[in-house]
Amino acid sequence: MNVETSVPLAPLTTFRIGGLARVYIPIHTEEEAESAVALARDRGLPLFVLGAGSNILIPDSGFDGVVLHMQMREMTIEDRGEHAELIAGAGALWEDVVDAACVHGLHGIENLAGIPGTLGGAAVQNIGAYGAEFAPVFAYADVLDSTTGAKRRITKEEALFAYRTSTFKQHSELVITRIALTLKKNASLHTQYADLAQVVESGVALATPADVAKVVRAIRARKFPAGKDEGTAGSFFKNPIITQALAASLVEQFPGLPTFPLENGMVKIPLAWILDHVLSLKGYAKGPVRLYEKQPLVLVAQAGARSADVDALANDICARVYEATQITIEREVETISAR
Numbered sequence: 001m002n003v004e005t006s007v008p009l010a011p012l013t014t015f016r017i018g019g020l021a022r023v024y025i026p027i028h029t030e031e032e033a034e035s036a037v038a039l040a041r042d043r044g045l046p047l048f049v050l051g052a053g054s055n056i057l058i059p060d061s062g063f064d065g066v067v068l069h070m071q072m073r074e075m076t077i078e079d080r081g082e083h084a085e086l087i088a089g090a091g092a093l094w095e096d097v098v099d100a101a102c103v104h105g106l107h108g109i110e111n112l113a114g115i116p117g118t119l120g121g122a123a124v125q126n127i128g129a130y131g132a133e134f135a136p137v138f139a140y141a142d143v144l145d146s147t148t149g150a151k152r153r154i155t156k157e158e159a160l161f162a163y164r165t166s167t168f169k170q171h172s173e174l175v176i177t178r179i180a181l182t183l184k185k186n187a188s189l190h191t192q193y194a195d196l197a198q199v200v201e202s203g204v205a206l207a208t209p210a211d212v213a214k215v216v217r218a219i220r221a222r223k224f225p226a227g228k229d230e231g232t233a234g235s236f237f238k239n240p241i242i243t244q245a246l247a248a249s250l251v252e253q254f255p256g257l258p259t260f261p262l263e264n265g266m267v268k269i270p271l272a273w274i275l276d277h278v279l280s281l282k283g284y285a286k287g288p289v290r291l292y293e294k295q296p297l298v299l300v301a302q303a304g305a306r307s308a309d310v311d312a313l314a315n316d317i318c319a320r321v322y323e324a325t326q327i328t329i330e331r332e333v334e335t336i337s338a339r
């Protein structure tokens with residue numbers, strides 16, 4: 001196990017913001033994960049698990065504890081008759097997982113192509129895009145409880161996936177080491193989502209999961225910042241889920257506001273629409289951080305921006321949204337916290 005100290009975390013995140021890790025350990029095997037967890041416990045230091053750093057804002061003060069950087073990337077695909085099981089290390093890059101599924105003609109995650117991050121991060125966040133979510137393909141995860149060092153298997157029922165959350169997010173003591181996905185050999189493709197439907201209507205034939213993944217990546221490339229000179233962690237806030245009464249009064253106040261009724265009687269509304277049509281905040285900047293011109297839910301940070309700059313803009317946006325709509329919005333991007 002390779003243990004380093006005072007390691008800059010900013011380059012390990014897509015925001016490219018944040019200070020040093022007191023202790024940094026790259027994790028390539030389950031044994032290394034166990035040793036790293038034991039080291040943190042022995043030294044009485046908090047622990048943080050880092051994937052590809054694409055949904056995290058690291059404070060300027062860094063992290064005064066042990067960062068486990070997940071690099072476990074082995075992957076196998078096993079035939080189970082009507083479906084296949086893809087089993088991979090939690091540090092496997094999500095794009096590699098999608099590619100492996102597509103190469104084998106397996107269905108279920110093609111609409112999630114192009115999302116940065118690791119397989120572990122995908123489970124924590126229950127990633128979603130283009131009408132699909134991670135939850136339906138999840139079979140199980142092998143985890144290490146960092147408080148006890150015990151190993152366990154979390155089943156689909158125990159994972160408690162919901163909009164951008166899961167058991168793994170609620171129980172940050174769990175270090176995911178391996179995940180299994182159930183992928184279908186035959187299934188219909190989901191191309192109803194507006195952007196995909198437009199492509200189909202324009203005459204492009206989408207026959208395989210690989211076809212869908214290719215189109216989704218092309219659509220995404222037009223929507224997100226290219227990321228070479230600027231940092232981002234994608235959508236910074238969650239879309240709010242509100243009561244029917246509040247949704248009805250907002251639709252009256254702001255005609256055209258799209259609403260998406262949920263099974264539990266609540267209503268999801270697109271925050272980007274509010275930021276754009278109600279508050280006219282596309283491109284709104286505070287210092288080196290701004291709301292992306294093409295998608296105001298995305299915060300973009302210029303090189304040299306600090307986490308305090310991101311917090312300042314994010315808090316400003318929360319206050320403006322509340323003032324206009326009485327909605328308290330929540331961050332989708334996490335701030336590093338101790339385990």
Ligand SMILES: Cc1cc2nc3c(=O)[nH]c(=O)nc-3n(C[C@H](O)[C@H](O)[C@H](O)COP(=O)(O)OP(=O)(O)OC[C@H]3O[C@@H](n4cnc5c(N)ncnc54)[C@H](O)[C@@H]3O)c2cc1C
Pocket residue numbers: 014048049050051052053054055056070090091115116117118119120121122123124125126127128129168174175176177224225232233234235334
């Ligand atoms: C340009 C861009 C576009 C994006 N688009 C989307 C999108 O369309 N849909 C969407 O849902 N998300 C999107 N995201 C957000 C992000 O890609 C996902 O949330 C991704 O799954 C995060 O994975 P990660 O490995 O980078 O996690 P990190 O950012 O490294 O970590 C996120 C959280 O997961 C925890 N974690 C990571 N790995 C493990 C593990 N092995 N065990 C325990 N905990 C772990 C971390 O401790 C942290 O709490 C986007 C981000 C960017 C930058």
